[in-house]
Amino acid sequence: MRNVFIAPLAIFMLLIIIMLAKLIGANDKSSQMLVGQKLPQFNLEAAHDVAPGLNSSDFKGQHILLNIFGSWCSSCKIEHNFLMQLKKNNIIPIYGINWRDTPDKLGKYLAQNGNPYDKIGADHTGKVIIELAVTGAPESLLISPEGTILLRFAGPLSQDIWQDKFLPYIKGTL
Amino acid sequence: MYLVRLMQLIIFLTMVFSTHAKAITIENKLSDPALEIRAAEIFTGLRCMVCAGESIADSRAELAKELRTLVRDKVQQGYSNQQVLDYAANIYGDVILMKPKLQQENYLLWFGPGLMILLGLLFVSYKAKQT
Numbered sequence: 001m002r003n004v005f006i007a008p009l010a011i012f013m014l015l016i017i018i019m020l021a022k023l024i025g026a027n028d029k030s031s032q033m034l035v036g037q038k039l040p041q042f043n044l045e046a047a048h049d050v051a052p053g054l055n056s057s058d059f060k061g062q063h064i065l066l067n068i069f070g071s072w073c074s075s076c077k078i079e080h081n082f083l084m085q086l087k088k089n090n091i092i093p094i095y096g097i098n099w100r101d102t103p104d105k106l107g108k109y110l111a112q113n114g115n116p117y118d119k120i121g122a123d124h125t126g127k128v129i130i131e132l133a134v135t136g137a138p139e140s141l142l143i144s145p146e147g148t149i150l151l152r153f154a155g156p157l158s159q160d161i162w163q164d165k166f167l168p169y170i171k172g173t174l
Numbered sequence: 175m176y177l178v179r180l181m182q183l184i185i186f187l188t189m190v191f192s193t194h195a196k197a198i199t200i201e202n203k204l205s206d207p208a209l210e211i212r213a214a215e216i217f218t219g220l221r222c223m224v225c226a227g228e229s230i231a232d233s234r235a236e237l238a239k240e241l242r243t244l245v246r247d248k249v250q251q252g253y254s255n256q257q258v259l260d261y262a263a264n265i266y267g268d269v270i271l272m273k274p275k276l277q278q279e280n281y282l283l284w285f286g287p288g289l290m291i292l293l294g295l296l297f298v299s300y301k302a303k304q305t
Contacts, residue, residue, distance in 0.1 A: 008297055015286060022283070033267055100236065126240030127247075133265045135223045135237055 033133035034149050039066075039141075042128045044121025047098035048106045054095055054121030059143045063150075063170050065092050066141040067117070067157075068129055070099045071109035073137040079156035080113050086162075087116035092170065096120040099129055099137055142166055201239065204246050213249045216258050217242060221270050229272055 034040070039056050046053035059066070067083065069076040083094060096117040098106055106120075123129055132141070135154055142151040150169050153161060204210040217231035222238040230238040230245075241262065248258045262270050274280045 008294065011293065012290070015282075015290065018282060019286070022279075033265065126236075126243060130240050130244050130265065135266075137236075 031152065031154060033152070035152060037149055039143055039147050039149055040131045042121075042131060044097065044123055044128060047096075047101065047120040047122035048103045048110070050107070050110060050115055051096075051117050051120045054097065054119045056147070058095065058119060059147045060145060062145050063092055064143045065094045065166075066097065066143055067094055068097045068099055068132075068134050068137050068139045068141075070101050070137050071105040072101065073099075075156045076138045077113070079138055079158065080116070082157050082159060082162070083116035084114045085159075087114075093118050097129060097132075098122050099134075100124065100126060142169055144169075201242065202246070204250060206250075209249050210246075212255060213242070213246050216245045216249070216255050219255075219259055219272050220245070220262055221272050223266060223270060 039059055041056045042054075043056070044054045058064075065086070086092060087094060094116050096119070098120050101122070101124075103122075121128070133152075138156055139152065139154045140157055141149055141153075144150050151165060153165060155161075204213060214231065218229045220230045220241060222228045222230045222233035222235055222241070224235050224237050225233050228238075230241045244262070245258055248261060253261065259271060268275055274283055276284060
């Protein structure tokens with residue numbers, strides 16, 4: 001390579017590296033929204049007869065898993081078995097926000113796959129999920145006994161993710 | 175043979191023009207056209223957080239639809255364009271703004287390209303003078 005190109009190329013590469021770093025940093029930031037803050041106030045009617053509705057004041061006294069899902073969401077089906085395991089083994093209460101669904105479809109979904117939720121609030125208009133800075137379904141938030149958002153995870157939960165990210169908070173090692 | 179070609183042309187044209195088809199999800203546009211126009215402006219200023227590079231104006235993602243509903247709500251409540259953008263940025267972070275804010279950490283982003291072009295021109299003129 002001719003000497004004359006080395007300096008501009010080096011400067012260019014440096015700028016690319018800086019911009020890439022900023023870009024990756026920005027992606028991380030969006031997954032940290034509201035973490036450390038108190039859960040925003042909301043009140044949602046019951047999405048179906050099988051469980052009561054959900055109010056933000058319900059989050060107290062113990063760690064609770066807030067799970068945003070919909071019967072239309074294929075990734076939600078993937079994590080559903082794991083949620084059932086959590087429920088069966090009494091690991092943590094799971095409260096659900098049912099995003100843009102109908103009682104019919106939700107009823108079928110729960111009848112077919114089981115119901116891991118103690119409470120399910122219906123968000124027909126998407127207002128609450130926006131206030132929670134949710135970016136898609138499924139998304140799960142770990143709420144502290146004081147009602148603070150400790151952790152959020154976008155995507156289907158699994159044993160590995162639970163152990164890696166969520167368990168340390170509950171065991172108190174974080 | 176001619177018929178096959180004709181079918182191919184029809185299919186091709188259908189594909190080309192269907193890029194403008196909107197998903198058949200029902201969205202309640204604002205009844206006041208002036209407000210709906212403002213809402214549309216604001217759409218182009220907010221990023222669809224789950225689709226690379228798209229604004230919520232064109233995106234069919236569920237989240238984009240919710241964000242459009244939010245924008246319409248706020249516009250109807252009397253928020254200014256900037257207030258709506260600020261509201262969204264408050265929830266999702268500055269990353270949701272299509273146009274990065276002009277603050278210290280973004281100077282490189284705003285001025286970097288111009289700076290590089292300037293440096294490039296200076297470099298080229300320097301080399302030209304040498305020969």
